Amino acid sequence: MRTVYVGCVGLVAAALVGVACAQEKKSATVTITVPESGYKETIVTVDGVELKGTGATREFTAPNLEAGKEYTFKVEARIEPNNYTKITRPREITLKAGDAAKLDLTTEDKKLDKIVVRWVPTPVDIVDEMAKLAKIGKNDVVFDPGCGDAVMLIRPVKELGAKKGIGIDIDPKMVAAAKDKAKAEGVAEKIVITEGDILNEKDMAGAAEATVVLVYIGDDLGARMSPVLQKLLKPGARVVSHRFKLGDWKPDRTVTVKGADGDDYVLHLWTVKEKEKK
Structure with a gap:
């Protein structure tokens, strides 16, 4: 059977002749809230890539997500509340195409957060x-x-x-x-x-x-x-x-x-x- 990708409008007709409909791809966004340490700007990465921006919120956009699928991203905030302390705050977030999600990284998790003091x-x-x-x-x-x-x-x-x-x-x-x-x-x-x-x-x-x-x-x-x-x-x-x-x-x-x-x-x-x- 030969597979041909067509728009979803023609799904029924395509099915009659053995033609598959391609899923439309969409982006998903996450608004990430981080603590404002007062000493150094908090650094936020998603899957190891640093996000641009400063202040209490950062925006991440995940493009080209297939509808119906779930995608998990590793988010990490590196916080320095003073000249002595470094806090690493890792989290995961799962997204689907079209999502507009929020992730709060201002709250401590004693099991996940790592703290190192110089x-x-x-x-x-x-x-x-x-x-x-x-x-x-x-x-x-x-x-x-x-x-x-x-x-x-x-x-x-x-x-x-x-x-x-x-x-x-x-x-x-x-x-x-x-x-x-x-x-x-x-x-x-x-x-x-x-x-x-x-x-x-x-x-x-x-x-x-x-x-x-x-x-x-x-x-x-x-x-x-x-x-x-x-x-x-x-x-x-x-x-x-x-x-x-x-x-x-x-x-x-x-x-x-x-x-x-x-x-x-x-x-x-x-x-x-x-x-x-x-």
Whole structure:
């Protein structure tokens, strides 16, 4: 049988003589809403191709879609809410010819979103102020999620005699550098540093042993990590954060200290309360 493509108007007549009707092709559009980070413009890609435009919305057009078929596209937003944090927000959307769809990328999905924080060291004198605020003593075990070069572990152990330091970092190069620094400072036997993700509760197991947590990460990661800390830490444990808060967990105290460089540094303190009995 010979197949001839004709317009759909002649479908019945064409069928009588064994002629197939070609499906008319149409485009589909998606209006994508993205967060306006306030620092860098959010980049949006569809199937790896960057969309043009700026601001809170981007438009994507998928041309030449056959009627009756579904097409799935991979959309990704790369968001930088501050100079420290990068969020990758992947989603998928399924379209059909003629669709005019909307996709909201302003809402977090804890299972899909990936957050990476660039390591920025806290000045040594500010680490000492954090340790002072936490009232670190000889019986304390200090935990640093996202420990970087481990200065927040080394200083309390070396200068204040803290019993132990535990740190995790997602970057294996930083883990190696932190171990080397702990060895160079003569405290390697009291500090345990492993590769780990602060968004993985198993990797955060060191918090269960800790009496003090010292941390310097962005607001986004802090909000994600906060419930895990509150779950794992024992009553009486103290948490001190340089600059950033921990989601909706309200600090017990916030102070501003003057650094040796002349800058002001904001520190937040939380003390873990007795857990309510259910």
